Every structure is written in structure tokens, then in C-alpha cells.
Amino acid sequence: MLFYLERLSDGATNDFLKAFNVFQYITFRAVFAALTAFMLSLLFGNYTIRKLLSLKFGQPIRTADEVNKLADLHGKKAGTPTMGGILLLGATVVATILWARPDNKFVWLVLASMLVAGALGFADDYLKVAKKNSAGVRERTKLIVQLLIAIGVTAFLLLDPQLQIQARALFVPFYKKMVVANMGTVVTFLFIAGIIMGTSNAVNLTDGLDGLATGCTLTVTFAYAVLAYIAGNHVIADYLQVPFYPQAGELTVFCMALAGASLGFLWWNAHPAKMFMGDTGSLAIGGAIGVVAICVKQELLLVIIGFVFVVEATSVLIQRFYFKYTRRKHGEGRRIFKMAPLHHHFELSGWKETAVVVRFWIVSFICALLGLATLKLR
Numbered sequence: 001m002l003f004y005l006e007r008l009s010d011g012a013t014n015d016f017l018k019a020f021n022v023f024q025y026i027t028f029r030a031v032f033a034a035l036t037a038f039m040l041s042l043l044f045g046n047y048t049i050r051k052l053l054s055l056k057f058g059q060p061i062r063t064a065d066e067v068n069k070l071a072d073l074h075g076k077k078a079g080t081p082t083m084g085g086i087l088l089l090g091a092t093v094v095a096t097i098l099w100a101r102p103d104n105k106f107v108w109l110v111l112a113s114m115l116v117a118g119a120l121g122f123a124d125d126y127l128k129v130a131k132k133n134s135a136g137v138r139e140r141t142k143l144i145v146q147l148l149i150a151i152g153v154t155a156f157l158l159l160d161p162q163l164q165i166q167a168r169a170l171f172v173p174f175y176k177k178m179v180v181a182n183m184g185t186v187v188t189f190l191f192i193a194g195i196i197m198g199t200s201n202a203v204n205l206t207d208g209l210d211g212l213a214t215g216c217t218l219t220v221t222f223a224y225a226v227l228a229y230i231a232g233n234h235v236i237a238d239y240l241q242v243p244f245y246p247q248a249g250e251l252t253v254f255c256m257a258l259a260g261a262s263l264g265f266l267w268w269n270a271h272p273a274k275m276f277m278g279d280t281g282s283l284a285i286g287g288a289i290g291v292v293a294i295c296v297k298q299e300l301l302l303v304i305i306g307f308v309f310v311v312e313a314t315s316v317l318i319q320r321f322y323f324k325y326t327r328r329k330h331g332e333g334r335r336i337f338k339m340a341p342l343h344h345h346f347e348l349s350g351w352k353e354t355a356v357v358v359r360f361w362i363v364s365f366i367c368a369l370l371g372l373a374t375l376k377l378r
Helices: 002-009 015-024 026-043 045-054 069-077 085-099 105-131 139-158 164-168 185-206 212-231 234-240 246-269 278-295 307-330 342-348 353-373
Strands: none
Touching: 015 026, 026 045, 026 085, 026 212, 026 246, 045 085, 045 246, 085 105, 085 246, 085 278, 105 139, 105 185, 105 246, 105 278, 139 164, 139 185, 139 278, 164 185, 185 212, 185 278, 185 307, 212 234, 212 246, 212 278, 212 307, 212 353, 246 278, 307 342, 307 353, 342 353
16 A cells, blocks of 8 residues: 555655655565564554453363373463454554555465455354363364365466466475476365465464464564565576566565564563464464465475474374374374474473473574575575
């Protein structure tokens, strides 16, 4: 919206009006989108907490019978307001609409995907609060909604003549040339669905300790802000030999808005958390990151940049598979980890919650740097 202030500088002789020329630059608008989202998260944090408390949207804690020692470790968190993702998403959406170009298709695609995933998360959080347990929306229902998001994203890309060639192509890290020029409609859809569903659920599984998912979101979205800017700048893209997509550059504004909102939300979500993002935030964030990765054609780089998310999700899959396998073979289910996702394993191994969170942040930061370094290792 504010992008159009740049037009005030057209043909202007006044120095004040000439200054509006800066609104055309993505870097300028991205920085201010981050600052706007950060300030909104700070300013409306207390109000959001009070409102959630008044509505009695407190986080239910799983019982000792379900998770043994974990209930003792997290028992004090019972009643902490959840659904705080509303604040995070609201700050991101407002900042993006204010500072991004309103005629950019990718921006609206990512915003729509994030809001639909956020609505799914809100329904899940609401059921948990209303029923006072940790069940929420059934897994099958979650997967169906995420599948519908993937269908929408696939249709959006493949039905646009300017975007379908980009959507069908496949690039891999460490290799500068296109690996597959046309994956075909079915494979393209399955690939997009896998990215969106995998990322959304991975972030959701990571959101189990104060500030953990929020801090990792900050590093991942900042890395993708850099990738989006590179993909949308033909000079830099040509120099680094990465695919150039003109519309992708504007996603820098969205990514920085999400990073700023995450930083502001971390003010309230850091240990001891005054508010949790809940599935409202985690499912939406994961879905948005997945769609951004698809739009800038750096989907597989998520494995490196979002390594913490990947490991957390993988630990759950390994735990479930091994438990079912041993139960069939030995008549008794066995576990590899003390508890999954992985952050709970370290908690039950004697690490303090803050130690787990900060160390995972460090890993996430290093992985984001490694992911960006692959741009030169081609």
C-alpha cells in the first residue's frame, strides 16, 4: 500500500517529495515491514494476553499418566494463554499489506495460505481449550485441510502461464542447473503438498517449549528473506547462478514482516512464557514458510535452513514407526527417544528448558547460515 507513495517523487523538484523515491526499494520496505510488525507485537502483546485470559483460553497440560515426568516439568504452565498466534499473524498481515506491493501475486498467495492454515490452527486450539485436553482437531482433518491448501497453491501456480513453468521445475541445493524441467501436473502437486504439509506440521511439532518455535522461525524467515531478494534481483541471481523470478523479490517484505513479528512475539513468549502461539501460529507459520520456499524455488533447501524443524518432525516419525514395529514383533512397544519430539527427549535427559531452547536456536542459526552458503557452493 505504502509502495505507491513512490509516485510522489515522479518529476518532483522539491527535495522532500524526491525522498519518497525510497519506497520503490524492496530493502527499504522490508526493513520497515519488520519494524512495523515488531512494534505491533510489542504494543498489542499485553492486550492480547488480557483478552485471552478473560476468554479463559488457557493452555491445557497433558496429565502425568500420559507423559510421566513431563507433566511435573510443565505443570506450572497450565492456564497460560494460548492462541497467541493471532497476535503474530495479525502483525505480519498488517505489516505486509502496508509495505508490500499490492499487485504482487506471490504476496497474496502466501498471505492466503497462512491465514487458512491459521484458521485450522485456531480451530484446533479452540477445541483443546473447550474440552480441556490436548486432542484438538483430528489428525486426518488437519491433513485434509493442509491438502486443500496445497491444491489451491498448485492451481494458482499451474493455471497462470507466467508461473507454471517455474512451478513445474525442480532445483536442488549445490547444483546450479535445473534438475527436472517439467515434473508434470501430478508430481508437481504431490511435491507442493509434501512441502506445505511437511513444513506446517514440523513447525507445529517444534512448538513445545517457551520460545523454541518462535526463535527458529526468526532465523528461517530471515534466511528466506535473503533468498527471496536474490531470486527477485536479476543481477544477483545471475551472479549466484540461481533461478530468477521477478515476483519473488517482494516476498522479502513478507519474510521480514514475519521475522519482525516473531521477534516481537518472543518478548512475550520467552521463558517463562506469558503467552503461547498455539497451533494458530505454528501451523500458519509452517504453511507460510513452505509456500515461500515454493515461490522462490528453494524448497529442498528447507532441509538445511529448517533443520531443527526437520529433526523434530523426523524424531516423531521414528518414534512412532519403531514403537509400532516393536509392538508387532515383540508384543510390547519400545521407544528410541525418552519422548518425542526431540526437545522433550533432552528435557527428560536432564537439560533445563532454557538450555534446550537456546541450543536449538544456535543450531537453527548455524543451519540458516549453511543454507545461504550453498548459494556459492554450486
